[in-house]
Amino acid sequence: MDIVITYVDGLDPEWQKDYEQYTNTPIMQKRFRNWGLLPYLMRGIEENMSFIRKVHLVVSHQSQVPEWVNRDEVNVVLHKDIIPAEYLPTFNSNTIETHLHRIEGLDEEYLYFNDDIFPVAKCSPEDFFRQGKGVIGISRHLFATGMFKKICRNSDALARRALGIKKSCFFLRPQHICAPMLRSECERLYMTIREEILATLSRTRTEKNVTQYMFTNYLYLQGKIINERISRRHFSVAVASPKSMCRAIEQPSRKLICINDVKISEERYATMHRMLHETFQKRFPRKSKYEI
Numbered sequence: 001m002d003i004v005i006t007y008v009d010g011l012d013p014e015w016q017k018d019y020e021q022y023t024n025t026p027i028m029q030k031r032f033r034n035w036g037l038l039p040y041l042m043r044g045i046e047e048n049m050s051f052i053r054k055v056h057l058v059v060s061h062q063s064q065v066p067e068w069v070n071r072d073e074v075n076v077v078l079h080k081d082i083i084p085a086e087y088l089p090t091f092n093s094n095t096i097e098t099h100l101h102r103i104e105g106l107d108e109e110y111l112y113f114n115d116d117i118f119p120v121a122k123c124s125p126e127d128f129f130r131q132g133k134g135v136i137g138i139s140r141h142l143f144a145t146g147m148f149k150k151i152c153r154n155s156d157a158l159a160r161r162a163l164g165i166k167k168s169c170f171f172l173r174p175q176h177i178c179a180p181m182l183r184s185e186c187e188r189l190y191m192t193i194r195e196e197i198l199a200t201l202s203r204t205r206t207e208k209n210v211t212q213y214m215f216t217n218y219l220y221l222q223g224k225i226i227n228e229r230i231s232r233r234h235f236s237v238a239v240a241s242p243k244s245m246c247r248a249i250e251q252p253s254r255k256l257i258c259i260n261d262v263k264i265s266e267e268r269y270a271t272m273h274r275m276l277h278e279t280f281q282k283r284f285p286r287k288s289k290y291e292i
Helices: 013-022 038-048 093-097 147-163 183-192 194-198 213-221 242-250 266-283
Strands: 002-006 054-059 074-078 109-114 117-119 133-136 138-141 171-174 179-182 225-227 232-236 256-260
Touching: 002 038, 002 093, 038 117, 038 266, 133 179, 133 213, 138 213, 147 171, 147 183, 147 194, 147 213, 171 213, 179 183, 179 213, 183 194, 183 213, 213 225, 232 242, 242 256, 242 266
Parallel strands: 002 054, 002 109, 054 074, 133 225, 232 256
Antiparallel strands: 109 179, 117 256, 138 171
């Protein structure tokens, strides 16, 4: 089993230059802000997910790779390695997510991680895959209000189209956590409706996009997902108290935590940044093999 992590450093001058040149959209601080917590994600993987075969770090440029990354242990994947050139550069996670299965050497079973997900307690392979099926919670929704839910509906519709299933008035939405994927099934879906997928791609997020939920829904509709929630806690930095987040890291009641960045004041960001770094460093004090 592999892990694929998508990562963006919004302070990288090369990335900023491309963003300014190719978009007319102001940089969304909450989407591209770098909290500097990636080392602790790597340490959590080594300590709590020892069954992982390989970690793949997906970035836009070589300049995005932190200097501390041990490239002997981390496979650095550039956008150009997996995404057709005519759609680059891209600043849209949806465009990136629809091409992760094209990583060379990727294991058949892999987990897609955002860089805000952290393994804080011991995990087992069966938490994510059992007898060739992925494990994740799936819910049904009727109303698609707002851009993100519209993208979720689009993703469900394309998964059904690839399987020849009639579009439903309800759409499926996987649990917001790491996603279990089967590479061969992702490739089959992509090749079945390749032109439809390519038609949804854009440099920045729009309502016509699809997300990686398309692949999860495709698996679920074939009976290849076990509908069981992965053990996790979700925190929004806008409403969660720093103490509660730190307690979940030091004394976890769930195996994974997700720390979701949203728009907050600089003062709150500074406080949370300091407390999270101190707590993660206390919880994972030793460098992992993924660090130099």
